[in-house]
Amino acid sequence: MNIILLERQELILNTVLLTDRRANHLVKVLQVSSGDSVRIGIIDGPQGFGTVTEICRHYPFQVRLEVQFPEEIKQDPEEKPFIDLLLALPRPIMLRRIFSQAAALGVENIFITHAQRVEKSFWNATLLNEEEYRPHLLQGLEQAVDTRVPKIHIHERFKPFIEDVLPEKARDYSHLLIAHPDSIAPLKNVILEKPEKILVAIGPEGGWIDYEMERFAESGFLAFSLGKRILKVDTAVIAIHGRLSERRDSFTF
Amino acid sequence: MNIILLERQELILNTVLLTDRRANHLVKVLQVSSGDSVRIGIIDGPQGFGTVTEICRHYPFQVRLEVQFPEEIKQDPEEKPFIDLLLALPRPIMLRRIFSQAAALGVENIFITHAQRVEKSFWNATLLNEEEYRPHLLQGLEQAVDTRVPKIHIHERFKPFIEDVLPEKARDYSHLLIAHPDSIAPLKNVILEKPEKILVAIGPEGGWIDYEMERFAESGFLAFSLGKRILKVDTAVIAIHGRLSERRDSFTF
Incomplete structure (x- = not known):
């Protein structure tokens, strides 16, 4: 603390x-x-x-x-988190870690939705209630010395989320990215100027299915790859946050 | 798996x-x-x-x-891990996670030594025996689809390690780096050309003490900062691995 x-x-x-x-x-x-x-x-x-x-x-x-x-x-506005996460609901034990680690690393919003490869039972997790997840977010902030609690947005149905909710949100971002092992584009090929605000989508264990990838592509998401290694979602969240932060630093002098 | x-x-x-x-x-x-x-x-x-x-x-x-x-x-030699870790012994529960996550991310060597702010009792952990830690390394490889087991080097005494062991090892690296919150240098200021092989030192909870920082500086380590946020060691390992990987990617075409 x-x-x-x-x-x-x-x-x-x-x-x-x-x-x-x-x-x-x-x-x-x-x-x-x-x-x-x-x-x-x-x-x-x-x-x-x-x-x-x-x-x-x-x-x-x-x-x-x-x-x-x-x-x-007074906090430096330059240090305001510039990364938002869009996650396919991970298993609860992993989501708990992601909440505290993402809060520690600094994110402003976390969107959580369904995907074909998400086990339906995960949606029964008590962790999806604010009184359950908020302590994990606060733990991350206590670690990192921050007061800004990430806002959690839960959208259980994928199609209404991607068709009705996401298009309006998408305008807030300079970059819409999706991590996908089949992509051959490294991050630097999809971030060509200093990112003001990034929304990055990270799939479930086993990845997004083709239908989901197509919906994301239609919504303007660019796919990138981190290489051939398959990472657990919680590891991927931190590694991607690190990479995006480093990529952004490359545009500052 | x-x-x-x-x-x-x-x-x-x-x-x-x-x-x-x-x-x-x-x-x-x-x-x-x-x-x-x-x-x-x-x-x-x-x-x-x-x-x-x-x-x-x-x-x-x-x-x-x-x-x-x-x-x-056949494995692509370009994908051979180019990052080695030098850690002040973390608490066992955290070290266990670091072993599997580092193996998943890809590292070739992990050096573990003492630091002033490491609790002495951590050195009694059974996890420091190969038969205990190897399964965690293999788990990480099973996740990431790799066969190369990171080599673990345990040096319980800091001074003999930094004075007698490290100078010879140091020749294997193009970059010797140390994460330190007091530094004001971002990574891009300490990695000016494509890194062939990096050894990155990551301190204990509470950080390295001045004496230790001076010994690392004498050994040729350059300090860098990831910003003001204080991360847990296991989060820091992944975030730094991501940043180093992204920095390296910036030199490829």
């Missing part, structure tokens, strides 16, 4: 009383004392510092912080 | 009898029939095809394969 994240409504004037795993972390891991300062952030809001004003070191742990938001740690 | 990996000594003439989780996979997941062909590979050897000649579908499962190694699936 490299930043303590607070819900806005937890703040009373400029103080907050922590009693949960965040208090536990401050007392047991960071072993803070009264007067110490720790990094804090309001979820989907500014970052700042919290000064420990009261502390109970016995279980149940409690820590009271007085918070400040100095001007100088 | 996208390829069935065989130890060379399992082959009797050109047949092999599988009785373990590979037989289980063929019978239960792939549901092969007699005459079917599956992708196989000799560990640290060639890839080929196995034709099912006998099959027992009842527990304990057995599958006999007759194997062939056609000329046409």
